[in-house]
Amino acid sequence: MRSWSKFGAMVLAMVAGAGAGWAATATPEGCRALRLHGKNAEATACFEALSSSGDPYRMAEGFWGLEDYEKAKQEFEIAVGQPNSPALWRVRYGTLFHERFNDKDAAGLFNEALAEDPANAQAYLGLAMLSADGFDDKASGYVDKAIAADPKLAAAHEFAANLALEDSKPEDAVKEADIAIGLSPYAGGSDELNAMAIRAAVDLLAEKNADAEVWLAKIKAVNPGYGDGYALVAGYLVLNYRYEDGVAYYRKAIAADPRLWSARSELGINLMRLGQEDEPREQLELSYNNGQRDAATVNSLRLLDSYKNFVTYKDETTILRLHKNEADLLRPYFEDELHKAIATYSAKYKMKLDGPVQLEVYPDHEDFAVRTMGMPGLGALGVTFGKIVAMDSPSGRKPGDFNWGATLWHEMSHVFILTATNYRVPRWFTEGLAVHEEGAANPEWANRLTPEVLAAIGDKELLPVAEMDRGFIFPSYPEQVLVSYWQAGTICDYIGEHWGDDALLGMVHSFAALKTTPEAIQANLHLTPEEFDKQYRAWLDKRVGATAANFDQWRKQLKALVGMAKDDDAVIAAAPAVMKLYPEYVEDANAYEYFANAQLVKGNRQVAADALELYELLGGENPKTLEKLASLEEDLGHVKEAAATLDQLNFIYPEDEELHRKLGGLWLAQGNIAGAVREYSAVLALKPLDRASAEFDVAKAYYAEGEKAKAEESVLAALEVAPGFKPAQKLLLEIEAAGKSGP
Numbered sequence: 001m002r003s004w005s006k007f008g009a010m011v012l013a014m015v016a017g018a019g020a021g022w023a024a025t026a027t028p029e030g031c032r033a034l035r036l037h038g039k040n041a042e043a044t045a046c047f048e049a050l051s052s053s054g055d056p057y058r059m060a061e062g063f064w065g066l067e068d069y070e071k072a073k074q075e076f077e078i079a080v081g082q083p084n085s086p087a088l089w090r091v092r093y094g095t096l097f098h099e100r101f102n103d104k105d106a107a108g109l110f111n112e113a114l115a116e117d118p119a120n121a122q123a124y125l126g127l128a129m130l131s132a133d134g135f136d137d138k139a140s141g142y143v144d145k146a147i148a149a150d151p152k153l154a155a156a157h158e159f160a161a162n163l164a165l166e167d168s169k170p171e172d173a174v175k176e177a178d179i180a181i182g183l184s185p186y187a188g189g190s191d192e193l194n195a196m197a198i199r200a201a202v203d204l205l206a207e208k209n210a211d212a213e214v215w216l217a218k219i220k221a222v223n224p225g226y227g228d229g230y231a232l233v234a235g236y237l238v239l240n241y242r243y244e245d246g247v248a249y250y251r252k253a254i255a256a257d258p259r260l261w262s263a264r265s266e267l268g269i270n271l272m273r274l275g276q277e278d279e280p281r282e283q284l285e286l287s288y289n290n291g292q293r294d295a296a297t298v299n300s301l302r303l304l305d306s307y308k309n310f311v312t313y314k315d316e317t318t319i320l321r322l323h324k325n326e327a328d329l330l331r332p333y334f335e336d337e338l339h340k341a342i343a344t345y346s347a348k349y350k351m352k353l354d355g356p357v358q359l360e361v362y363p364d365h366e367d368f369a370v371r372t373m374g375m376p377g378l379g380a381l382g383v384t385f386g387k388i389v390a391m392d393s394p395s396g397r398k399p400g401d402f403n404w405g406a407t408l409w410h411e412m413s414h415v416f417i418l419t420a421t422n423y424r425v426p427r428w429f430t431e432g433l434a435v436h437e438e439g440a441a442n443p444e445w446a447n448r449l450t451p452e453v454l455a456a457i458g459d460k461e462l463l464p465v466a467e468m469d470r471g472f473i474f475p476s477y478p479e480q481v482l483v484s485y486w487q488a489g490t491i492c493d494y495i496g497e498h499w500g501d502d503a504l505l506g507m508v509h510s511f512a513a514l515k516t517t518p519e520a521i522q523a524n525l526h527l528t529p530e531e532f533d534k535q536y537r538a539w540l541d542k543r544v545g546a547t548a549a550n551f552d553q554w555r556k557q558l559k560a561l562v563g564m565a566k567d568d569d570a571v572i573a574a575a576p577a578v579m580k581l582y583p584e585y586v587e588d589a590n591a592y593e594y595f596a597n598a599q600l601v602k603g604n605r606q607v608a609a610d611a612l613e614l615y616e617l618l619g620g621e622n623p624k625t626l627e628k629l630a631s632l633e634e635d636l637g638h639v640k641e642a643a644a645t646l647d648q649l650n651f652i653y654p655e656d657e658e659l660h661r662k663l664g665g666l667w668l669a670q671g672n673i674a675g676a677v678r679e680y681s682a683v684l685a686l687k688p689l690d691r692a693s694a695e696f697d698v699a700k701a702y703y704a705e706g707e708k709a710k711a712e713e714s715v716l717a718a719l720e721v722a723p724g725f726k727p728a729q730k731l732l733l734e735i736e737a738a739g740k741s742g743p
């Protein structure tokens with residue numbers, strides 16, 4: 001068995017024999033090994049010796065080890081400026097930049113090293129690390145090049161193990177980790193310790209906790225202060241949604257190494273995900289003050305500061321956090337939907353959550369992205385961590401860009417499924433079920449057949465059910481994640497349709513019991529995954545096969561339709577065929593809107609309304625178009641439909657004063673008094689210019705509901721703004737008279 005002793009003894013002998021020759025014999029690798037084994041005093045002495053050696057490269061390594069990064073950079077500059085400086089120096093300099101959050105300069109140096117030495121394995125490995133951090137898909141290509149250039153480079157195999165585990169391929173991860181452990185140039189090198197941590201992570205993810213402990217004990221035996229091992233394990237738990245377990249391991253990491261600032265920052269970020277504020281602030285500030293100034297730390301601190309702009313509403317089952325500028329407007333809508341979703345899912349999934357759900361709504365998308373990833377720029381609309389949901393506010397996006405109601409029901413499904421399975425659920429299934437639930441909550445929110453999906457069907461890109469996770473985690477073409485959401489959603493639609501909701505719930509329970517996708521399919525649907533794929537494809541083909549086959553034809557005809565937009569007769573003649581070729585297309589430049597507009601020019605309001613109603617039913621969400629439809633419906637005397645259309649708009653773009661005023665009027669006339677109160681209150685929350693009539697509208701609605709005291713309060717508020725407002729004066733007299741004659 002290899003052990004620390006041989007190499008360690010050598011280094012220690014060097015240290016012991018310090019004396020005059022010591023500075024000349026210390027090596028960067030030796031100093032780092034001392035640090036790695038927790039021999040901190042010796043390591044510091046070693047790095048100090050390097051830093052005063054007079055040789056720029058050795059001095060750079062010395063200052064780096066002493067955490068004097070600026071001086072290290074200065075010496076590296078001198079070192080790599082020397083003629084014939086080895087490529088290794090550039091790799092090391094690049095690695096320093098990467099460690100200090102500057103990936104751009106790091107990439108430059110790795111590429112310079114490769115220009116100097118095209119087979120430099122370490123430079124390829126450096127590029128792989130940058131790619132992995134930047135979430136691009138080049139990392140594994142670079143690792144392959146690193147291993148090809150130097151098959152014995154342990155760190156490259158360790159990194160390959162990391163990539164495999166991220167790709168949910170634990171067997172490959174174990175294989176590469178074992179190669180790294182076998183190749184490590186000396187026992188207890190960081191590549192070896194990290195590879196052991198990967199083995200521990202693989203075991204923990206497979207619920208083999210005792211086996212994981214064995215690996216962690218091995219790391220501890222080499223270096224009890226090696227916090228990076230625990231931090232690495234924590235990162236994998238977080239990646240698999242196990243935030244609480246991740247937090248526990250980050251705590252172990254900083255217990256082992258209190259100066260591991262990156263782990264403290266991660267601890268803070270993950271505690272924030274669990275809804276805490278005080279400890280995250282403490283941990284993040286401590287990290288920041290000690291130089292951990294990466295984007296995630298800085299952004300998370302900024303987000304904590306912004307919390308003062310939010311208000312929180314609590315009841316028994318919900319905690320709702322809204323920005324103070326829009327809290328009055330959004331609160332009634334969000335509270336209502338949140339309670340409906342909790343009641344629906346509790347019944348459907350036959351379970352009760354063991355505490356309140358916290359929903360946070362961010363008007364600034366960047367805040368939301370920081371909230372969820374620690375980094376801005378996230379494409380998603382909502383994210384769930386256990387019982388905490390963070391999502392965009394409708395005000396944070398272009399009107400019509402997204403439907404907050406559908407997003408809320410989607411995320412709330414995750415809350416229940418993640419709780420029911422204790423986070424042990426494949427990504428494809430939890431996403432598919434959430435997409436399926438959007439459509440169950442409201443048919444207008446159903447999974448939409450987009451052109452990207454049709455293109456993927458045409459190219460035969462749909463995945464077998466057993467491999468669905470790949471489409472989410474390692475997409476092989478840019479749209480595959482979106483296509484996979486759609487496909488997973490239709491798989492759950494199909495299961496619900498043919499085996500019933502209880503079969504879906506049965507699969508949830510199978511995943512909770514750690515069954516794989518093939519096992520869950522077999523146990524609940526009594527089919528092999530291959531048989532399932534066959535039946536699902538046949539079902540899918542009936543639903544979308546014709547549309548997929550029409551796709552190219554549709555594209556041609558839609559283009560022609562757009563070209564004839566000024567000729568109403570031509571549009572009226574051509575549009576129906578375009579709709580028929582691909583009925584679900586309701587995005588930009590759709591045939592329904594062209595057709596309806598042309599019919600309106602001709603004065604055919606009913607035909608136009610019919611087309612737009614179909615557009616709405618199929619999920620069309622352009623606010624302007626839906627407003628137009630509501631007006632048409634109202635004009636045609638279909639006041640119930642008009643109200644329903646405007647109520648849909650509440651989920652798409654509630655920041656519209658006119659919408660609430662109109663809907664309030666419609667509902668008041670239809671006897672939906674509570675609805676009218678909500679809509680008129682929304683007008684008020686939007687701080688209208690004509691506040692008097694808004695207050696007066698609220699008063700009327702309350703009065704109709706028999707709420708005399710509230711009606712009086714509102715009518716007085718109207719008169720305070722506009723004392724001469726005659727209808728308000730009249731209503732006030734009426735309320736007072738009714739009060740006297742009332743019980």
Ligand SMILES: [Zn+2]
Nearest residue numbers: 410414431434
């Ligand atoms: Zn989701």
